[in-house]
Structure formats: C-alpha cells, structure tokens
Amino acid sequence: MKVTDFLYKYQKSLNQRIEEISMALTSGNASDMASYKAMVGEIQGLSYALDQIRTLLEKVDDDINSA
Secondary structure, eight states: OHHHHHHHHHHHHHHHHHEEEHHHHHHTOOHHHHHHHHHHHHHHHHHHHHEEEHHHHHHHHHHHHOO
C-alpha cells in the first residue's frame, strides 16, 4: 500500500470518528461537563490531525504535478 493511500484511508477514518462524536454530542450523550469537554477535545485533536494530513497530501499532489 502506498503512503498516500494509507493517508486517504486514515483521513476517512478520522472523519468518521468526528461524525460519531458530533452525533453523540448533538444527541445529548455527554453525561456531564467533563464528558462534554473530553468529546470536544477529541474533535479538536482529530481536526488538527486532519489538517496536517490534508497539508501533506496537498504537498504530495503539488510535487507530483510539478514533476
């Protein structure tokens, strides 16, 4: 498996997890403020990771297109 293929699959997995947590939050599944903060914090961390992956994939695409 190519690294880019792995990154695209990982990106999809992270997006799915964000969607799961978002649905749980909007459904009121956070039992208390600590749980809510943990869920929001996880979304923030996943979003940061997705931004980093997008940046890497854009760089790879730019490198391929300029070659």
